[in-house]
Amino acid sequence: MTENVSIAKAQTLAALERLAGKGPESRGRPALEILTDEDDDINISIIDIENGAVNVKSYRDASALEKAIQEEKCFRIISIYSESTIDPLEVSPHVLEKILSRYEVHSDFMHVVASFGDEPHLAESSCSNMAMKSTDTGDIEISYQIRYVEENFRKGMSNPWSFRHTGVYHKHSTSSDLFILLQPQQNATGERKLLGLGKNGSLKLQQCPFMLHELLFSAYFENWRWYHRYLADRFSSVNDLAMVVRPANAEAASSFERVQSLRNVNDFILFSSGCCRGDLEVLEGFASLRNHESYMDPDNLKSEITRMRGYIESADALQERIRNAIDLVGYTLMLHNQMETAKVDKELRDMTGELKQLTEQTVGLNTEMKKMTQDTIDDSVTVKIITFVSAFYIPGSFAGTLFGMNFFGFDAIHRRIVIANDFWIFIATWIPLTLITIGLYLFVVWMNPRTKGKRGAHWLWQRPSRSQLPLSEEKGLNDSTLSVP
Structure with missing residues (x-):
C-alpha cells in the first residue's frame, strides 16, 4: 500500500512539473497562466457535511489550509476558485501539490487542471477529460470537466452568454467521499444550489454522494436549451432578411454583412455542439459505470442523456439551416451579378447598334457633303x-x-x-x-x-x-x- 502511495505521489509531482513547463516532456502552458504564483493569493473553500450539517470555511492562507486538509472527514468538498473564467485558478503550485498528495489524487485530474486559466478552448470543445478508475472493493476515482453557458448580464455586450467550465474530481470509498471542484468564479451556480439544499438535502447528499454530480448537471446543462434558442433567434432575424431580398436589389456590402453574421452564429453553434458532445460523454460515462444504479438515479441519468442528445440534434439542425441561408445569400448575390452582367451586355449591344446607325448617318452626310x-x-x-x-x-x-x-x-x-x-x-x-x-x-x-x-x-x-x-x-x-x- 505504501508503495502504491509513493507511486501516486510521484505521478502527481511529475504531472505538476509538466504543467509548470519544467519537465523534459513539457508541452503545456506555463503554470502561472493556470495557477496563481504566491501561496498568499489562494482562494479555496472547504465544505464538510456531517449528519446533515454543512460547515463552510474559506482559506486565503496556505498554512491554515494545510492544517485543515490533515483532518479526516467523511464527506468533504474542496472548491478552488478563479476570479473569472479567463483568470488563473487561485491556488499556487505548492498548495495544489499538497492537496493532490494528501488525498492521493490520480494524475488524470491534471488534464482537467490544465484546461483552466482561460475560457473553454475552441480546440477542446468536445474533450471532457473523463477518467474513471474503480476497484473490486468498490472504491472509485472519477475526474471530468463539463462545459456550459451562462448569462453574463453585462450591459452593452453583443453576446449576453458566456462559455464556462467546471472541473470535478470525486474519490469514493465505503468510508468517505472527497470532491475537488474547480470553479470558474466565486459563488458559482452549482455551489449556490449545493448550499441551498438545507439539512434534509445535505443529509441525503451525504448518504448518496453521487447526487452531487446530478446537482451539477441540473444546474448547468439546462442552459443549452436557452442558448440554442438565443442563437436561433439571431439566425431568424438575418434569415428573414435574406428570404425577402430580390436579386435585383441585392448589394455586395449588405450581403457580406449577412454572411458574416450567419457565419458568426454558425461558429457559436459549432462550438456549443462540441461542448454538448463532451457533456454527453460525461453522462454516458456515468451510465457505463458498473452498478451505477446503486450510485445514481437511473431515470434522472437517462433523462439527462436524452436531453443532451436533443441539444446536439437541435444544434446540428440549426447548422444545416444556417448553411442553407448562407447558400441563399450567395446565390442571390451571384444572380444579381449575372443580371447586372446581362444588363451591361444589353446596353453594350444597344450602344453598338446606335453607333452603327450613327456611322451610316455619317456616311450619308459625307455623301451629301461630297x-x-x-x-x-x-x-x-x-x-x-x-x-x-x-x-x-x-x-x-x-x-x-x-x-x-x-x-x-x-x-x-x-x-x-x-x-x-x-x-x-x-x-x-x-x-x-x-x-x-x-x-x-x-x-x-x-x-x-x-x-x-x-x-x-x-x-x-x-x-x-x-x-x-x-x-x-x-x-x-x-x-x-x-x-x-
Whole structure:
C-alpha cells in the first residue's frame, strides 16, 4: 500500500512539473497562466457535511489550509476558485501539490487542471477529460470537466452568454467521499444550489454522494436549451432578411454583412455542439459505470442523456439551416451579378447598334457633303467663266452706252443695218477698256495679300487643281472626278 502511495505521489509531482513547463516532456502552458504564483493569493473553500450539517470555511492562507486538509472527514468538498473564467485558478503550485498528495489524487485530474486559466478552448470543445478508475472493493476515482453557458448580464455586450467550465474530481470509498471542484468564479451556480439544499438535502447528499454530480448537471446543462434558442433567434432575424431580398436589389456590402453574421452564429453553434458532445460523454460515462444504479438515479441519468442528445440534434439542425441561408445569400448575390452582367451586355449591344446607325448617318452626310462640294465647285467655275466673259462684253456695253448706239443705223430702202464710217471709234474705245479691265483684275489679284498667301489662289482663266483646293473641298473630291462643262 505504501508503495502504491509513493507511486501516486510521484505521478502527481511529475504531472505538476509538466504543467509548470519544467519537465523534459513539457508541452503545456506555463503554470502561472493556470495557477496563481504566491501561496498568499489562494482562494479555496472547504465544505464538510456531517449528519446533515454543512460547515463552510474559506482559506486565503496556505498554512491554515494545510492544517485543515490533515483532518479526516467523511464527506468533504474542496472548491478552488478563479476570479473569472479567463483568470488563473487561485491556488499556487505548492498548495495544489499538497492537496493532490494528501488525498492521493490520480494524475488524470491534471488534464482537467490544465484546461483552466482561460475560457473553454475552441480546440477542446468536445474533450471532457473523463477518467474513471474503480476497484473490486468498490472504491472509485472519477475526474471530468463539463462545459456550459451562462448569462453574463453585462450591459452593452453583443453576446449576453458566456462559455464556462467546471472541473470535478470525486474519490469514493465505503468510508468517505472527497470532491475537488474547480470553479470558474466565486459563488458559482452549482455551489449556490449545493448550499441551498438545507439539512434534509445535505443529509441525503451525504448518504448518496453521487447526487452531487446530478446537482451539477441540473444546474448547468439546462442552459443549452436557452442558448440554442438565443442563437436561433439571431439566425431568424438575418434569415428573414435574406428570404425577402430580390436579386435585383441585392448589394455586395449588405450581403457580406449577412454572411458574416450567419457565419458568426454558425461558429457559436459549432462550438456549443462540441461542448454538448463532451457533456454527453460525461453522462454516458456515468451510465457505463458498473452498478451505477446503486450510485445514481437511473431515470434522472437517462433523462439527462436524452436531453443532451436533443441539444446536439437541435444544434446540428440549426447548422444545416444556417448553411442553407448562407447558400441563399450567395446565390442571390451571384444572380444579381449575372443580371447586372446581362444588363451591361444589353446596353453594350444597344450602344453598338446606335453607333452603327450613327456611322451610316455619317456616311450619308459625307455623301451629301461630297455632292454639295461638287456642286459648289461647278457653280464656282461657272461664275468665273461668266465673269471672264463679262470682262469682254461689259466694256463694249459701256462704250455702246457711252456713244448712244450712233454707230449703227437702219437703211429703210435696202432694209438693213448700216454701220457708220466712224465705227472704228467704238472699236478703239472698247478694246482699251477691255484691256484696262483685265489689267485691273490682274493687278488686284497680284497685289492682294490674301490672294498671295491663299493655297487655292489661281488666275481667272485657270481651272483649280487638286492641290489648290481647300481641304474641305479636297476631301470631298477624293473619290470623284469633276469635269467643267
